[in-house]
Amino acid sequence: MAIHPMNNIHPLAHNPAIRRVSPWLVFHIASLATFLVSIDTTVLYVAFHSIAKSFPAANPTSIAWVMNAYTIVYATCLIPAGGLADRYGRKRIFMLGVALFILASVLCGLSPNIHTLIAARVVQAIGASFLGPAALSLILEAFSKDKRAIVVGAWGATGALAAALGPAVGAWIVDAWGWEWAFYINAPLGIYCLFMGIKTLNESSNPASRLRFDLMGMLLIIAAIAAITSSLIEYKHYLNQPHIPLLIGGSGLGLLLLFVYWCKKTSNPLVDLKLFQNHTYRAVNIAALFFSTAFATMFFSFFFLMTKIWGYSLPQAGLAMMVGPATVVPTALWGGRIASRYGHKMVLVAGCLIFSTSSIWYLSKITAIPDYLWACLPGQLISGIGVGLVMPSLSGAAVHDLPQKDYAIGSAINQAIRQIGTVLGVAITVSILVKSAVNLDDFHLLYTIQFLLVITSAVFVSQVNTRQS
Template sequence: MTTQASLANATKADAPASPWPTFWIASIAVLLVSIDTTVLYAGFGALRQGFPGSSAADLSWVLNAYTVTYAAMLIPAGGLADVHGRKRIFLTGAAIFIIGSGACGAAGSVGFLIAARVMQAVGAALLTPASLSLILDAFPQNKRTVAVSLWGAVGGLAAAIGPSLGSFVIDRMGWPWAFYINLPIGAVSLAFGAVVLRESRIPGKVQRIDLVGMLLLVTSVAAAALALTQYESASWSREGIAALAIVAGVALVAFIAWASKASHPLVDLKLFHDRTYSAVNLATLSFAMAFAMMFFAFFSYMTSIWHYSLPLAGIAITPGPLLVVPTAIISGRYAARHGHRPGLVLGSLVYAASGLWLALVPGVTPAYWAHWFPALILSGIGVGMVLPSLSGAATARLPQNQYGVGSAVNQAIRQIGSVLGVAVTVVLIGHASLTRADFSQLYGMHVALALITGALCLAVNTRPKTQAA
């Protein structure tokens, strides 16, 4: 009996721990980060009231400073997680994000708020790729596709519910509480993460931060976003806008040239030798632009054209986000068996259909159930099929020593797409007096970007090797 008991205890001790506690702790932190990328779509009007001396183009940098910094920091953060420990970098990022959130809520000027948003973005960039690496390391190979799809679904749902959640919080308590709400949830994730998460790293690897590459990338994205947001500004001449566009293009070319020759580049261009990885990242860029444009436009349409209150607009958007997680679960299970391409292509077409509906059907008279609700259903299904699967397809064939960097590049490209989407939207509908016609061009671009996403995803091949053979 003693021997049997000893064997039973040994078997129990050797059994691998459940990966799900790691998944939920990592996902809670990513939930906060993803919410913060979109929560201010609902709060943009409140920010304009809170800082009446600032223009819409100036305030757009409360959103864009976060996403530009986040995009530039994600890639080295992925490498830091691989080298210095995924748990350590995750907890460090969570702590910085919480402090930055408190600073954002306490900001008394636009300049201070933008600086605090940069701090928030540094923390978010540290914890995001570390969270995915922790999940990939915790799950066995045959369950990673579903786990990554769920992780992506959490991020997609959070980004989708950010505006609706923000509308309630901001209307009831003011825009600072869009940031203060992060404090208790972030503290829970930090506390449980310190106890539950298991450390993992790549032994022997050395991480060198490519400051030149970071500077060139930030310069390119920031100059492009600034040129777009200031395109119709009276304080900028056409020559100045053209100069910004040239700076953006030159910095991008210089970034690619540097990355191809540097011994330790910010982005390892060899990743893009894989056709699937290249296609997925281009698709991520186009879809992220369309995603940002859709949410920014939604609140502008509801409050300016249909004259909904902010809380009512928040309720009105809810049905779409509620479909993201169940759709992502179904898509993830299908992708695990048959690859990501069918779901990505079909989801892009569904998302394009939602944009086409919004371009043609809603008018100036509110008719939510007949004119807007069908588009929300289509967009929720489309986002659930595409957004999580893009993350899954990007990491599907990565070797273990490139989990952090490879996933970080994909997430960075998504953030760059969001920056460009916000910038384009500010140009098209950022002025005070909006009409129904102002939205037609925007929804046309939404459709075009969704179709481009679908076309790019035709090159994705992540079928299981047994099926491919």
């Protein structure tokens, strides 16, 4: 059954206090805020080495936690944030999220040490988690049901546009002004979103909705993912004592099982496991975990290849990275239209297989000799088409068959799982590439891992069924 409009939203005809606002203006404001969150992530991929130079006392693991602490907290807070938006108002939580994100961005730029930076990133993650689900809810409320697949595709394309602009803009900012300005740049755009949101957006809420604030569940999943990623990042430092990372990783898996047990037994769990009884929802979320992990390894490793193997400057690497993500934008819009007509399965399977082809291309064509035009560019175009078909369709398929009462929490869980995949992808990339002397064999290993992850994702999305009968 398709998603139905939310019952707690009053039509304009019955509530004259609600302003008549163009749906696309709502889309503009909410998507711009989402754009800030997306571009902030891609900029940090570029700034990794610059941050490391600013904090010479910090080891690579600490630098990796500048990204992973944000992503883990963001993923975990997304779930209760959806309930907060439903209960206390989507506009109110959206605006709070934007304000927190701006404040934390400034604090990140002012950080005197790596630990302060990580702490500021945690606050930034909380703000991002507040605005994310609320932004999508505001967008979907503004459009009729028959437009939603197209709108979700356009919303996904916004993230893709951020990924396209992020490397080039971020590399130029970091190279010219320093990594601090990668955070400061969020302030003016965020203030614009606040001003336009206060002036334009209508409030909506469902005071009767259940708020999922499960502190124990949040602590368990944060500890579990932190332990698993730490074992991936740290294993090479314990080659003579392999039992240490194995013990850390095993404890993470144990905590993950404990988290599942907790969610089954507690009355108001962070994750409602009953949602996963829906076959499509279960398949989409497993596929999202594998695909997001592969995407993160591909995106992050590109800068290592450009700068460490081919000797590109940071701005050159940023410009070189633009083509693939730029391809995502039109592909996402086109894929949304196809999914709207024929269902998501065809789009998802095709996208996964296309993306896997890019891994094979890189594996066979990338050498130590710089050859962007013939070795790298085709792979970028192929991967861009694959990501454009898969990422927005994962969002659409995940919520397609959920009842209205579960929409916000179902969407938040899907986004959280994708963020956890990003954490794992960053951890895998750091564990393989962050060392004194990186070589081509390291990249070939990563491309092989990417291929296997995406093929696994393709197997799961082949079980999706969202086609209208």
